[in-house]
Amino acid sequence: MAFSLGSVVQKISSLVGKGVKGGGESVLGIDIGASSAKIVQLRPSRGAAVLETYGEIALGPFGGQPIGKAVKIPPEKTAEALLDVMREANVTATAGGLSIPFSSSLVSVLDLPSVQPEQLKRMIPIEARKYIPIPVNEVTLDWFVIPREEGEQSAFDRVEKETPLQAKGQEVLLVAIHNDVLQNYQIIAAQAGITINFHEIEIFSAIRSSVGHGIAPVLIVDLGAATTKIYIVERGIVRLSHLLSIGGQHMTENLARSLNWDFEKAERIKREHGLVTSTAYSPEENDKIRTSVLSTLTRVFSEVNRVLLSYGQRYNKNVSRVILAGGGASLPGLSEVAHSSLSVEVEIANPFVHAEAPAFLEKVLRDIGPGFAVAVGVALRKLKSG
Numbered sequence: 162m163a164f165s166l167g168s169v170v171q172k173i174s175s176l177v178g179k180g181v182k183g184g185g186e187s188v189l190g191i192d193i194g195a196s197s198a199k200i201v202q203l204r205p206s207r208g209a210a211v212l213e214t215y216g217e218i219a220l221g222p223f224g225g226q227p228i229g230k231a232v233k234i235p236p237e238k239t240a241e242a243l244l245d246v247m248r249e250a251n252v253t254a255t256a257g258g259l260s261i262p263f264s265s266s267l268v269s270v271l272d273l274p275s276v277q278p279e280q281l282k283r284m285i286p287i288e289a290r291k292y293i294p295i296p297v298n299e300v301t302l303d304w305f306v307i308p309r310e311e312g313e314q315s316a317f318d319r320v321e322k323e324t325p326l327q328a329k330g331q332e333v334l335l336v337a338i339h340n341d342v343l344q345n346y347q348i349i350a351a352q353a354g355i356t357i358n359f360h361e362i363e364i365f366s367a368i369r370s371s372v373g374h375g376i377a378p379v380l381i382v383d384l385g386a387a388t389t390k391i392y393i394v395e396r397g398i399v400r401l402s403h404l405l406s407i408g409g410q411h412m413t414e415n416l417a418r419s420l421n422w423d424f425e426k427a428e429r430i431k432r433e434h435g436l437v438t439s440t441a442y443s444p445e446e447n448d449k450i451r452t453s454v455l456s457t458l459t460r461v462f463s464e465v466n467r468v469l470l471s472y473g474q475r476y477n478k479n480v481s482r483v484i485l486a487g488g489g490a491s492l493p494g495l496s497e498v499a500h501s502s503l504s505v506e507v508e509i510a511n512p513f514v515h516a517e518a519p520a521f522l523e524k525v526l527r528d529i530g531p532g533f534a535v536a537v538g539v540a541l542r543k544l545k546s547g
């Protein structure tokens with residue numbers, strides 16, 4: 162199974178916002194997250210992407226766990242979940258792309274001397290050993306030479322004085338994915354009857370659907386169930402990435418503990434009310450809900466601020482804005498808290514703006530959008546590259 166990353170990076174900067182191929186077949190974007198699977202079906206039409214259908218299914222119940230929990234389930238169960246959501250959403254397409262969790266991949270930027278592609282091909286598996294803590298024959302490698310913008314120095318040059326090697330060198334984006342992970346997805350796809358045309362690391366999918374135009378560096382926070390992904394993107398290139406081992410599930414657990422609720426109830430109330438005061442609860446209860454929810458967010462935001470600061474110091478330039486994605490970014494009242502906690506401008510991802518949809522769906526798509534950032538991004542790639 163081929164997975165290509167290189168072309169992806171190249172396409173991000175050139176394709177976001179531009180038209181898709183003329184007419185053609187409907188395509189799928191599939192994101193199997195730790196707590197839920199999302200699927201999006203798009204159709205190319207007159208240079209635009211039309212949203213045909215979408216769906217999400219919680220994976221918890223397929224592993225005997227409540228909705229909202231991150232679960233590890235066998236591939237057969239995941240395939241069963243996919244088939245369920247495809248049926249519910251009336252999915253008709255049978256081919257598309259599938260995202261790969263950031264946590265299952267290793268992404269590094271290598272600084273290499275400028276050599277011919279043939280020599281690079283021999284050099285990379287050897288260089289990769291320095292960055293990858295597992296034997297190179299257990300992973301699938303892909304790489305991409307990061308293009309230098311004409312007339313623009315790379316951020317790298319600005320921090321350190323150029324030495325002759327750096328002046329002639331090249332930056333190579335290296336990605337490694339464990340073969341077991343790819344094999345697992347092959348089983349899932351086969352059992353769900355889906356043809357997977359490509360895999361893509363979720364970061365790149367989220368960038369395509371959530372970052373608009375502009376070359377200034379942007380920080381994306383993907384608030385998932387068990388983890389939060391933080392990465393900085395500049396000109397379509399991931400400059401820095403960071404995985405935090407807390408997410409929405411942690412928030413629900415805090416809430417459940419503080420109010421003596423079970424996980425199911427805490428998960429439901431979190432999604433319904435979040436940080437917005439509810440008349441259904443006493444002032445004391447409202448206080449406890451807010452405190453529990455904030456305790457997770459405070460940790461996430463202080464990490465984001467730390468990453469912003471260290472990026473600024475390392476590259477001598479500032480991130481222009483923060484984009485919040487992932488299911489956790491749908492938390493009611495999140496915007497206000499994010500604005501006051503973060504040192505730069507904040508927005509909530511709205512990936513469905515890239516697809517045409519009936520007007521009456523606009524609010525729903527905006528509300529659920531952040532959780533679909535990856536799935537929409539995958540489908541857009543397939544649509545745009547054919």
Ligand SMILES: Nc1ncnc2c1ncn2[C@@H]1O[C@H](COP(=O)(O)OP(=O)(O)OP(=O)(O)O)[C@@H](O)[C@H]1O
Pocket residue numbers: 193194195196197198229262384385386387388389408409410413428431432433435486487488489490491492493531532
């Ligand atoms: N409306 C909402 N308000 C608050 N939290 C929400 C809302 N909707 C979903 N979540 C939370 O978002 C999290 C799931 O997000 P998402 O679906 O992006 O994660 P995932 O992709 O399954 O996980 P990961 O990205 O870690 O693999 C859960 O913790 C869930 O409780």
Ligand SMILES: [Mg+2]
Pocket residue numbers: 194195385487535
């Ligand atoms: Mg996710």
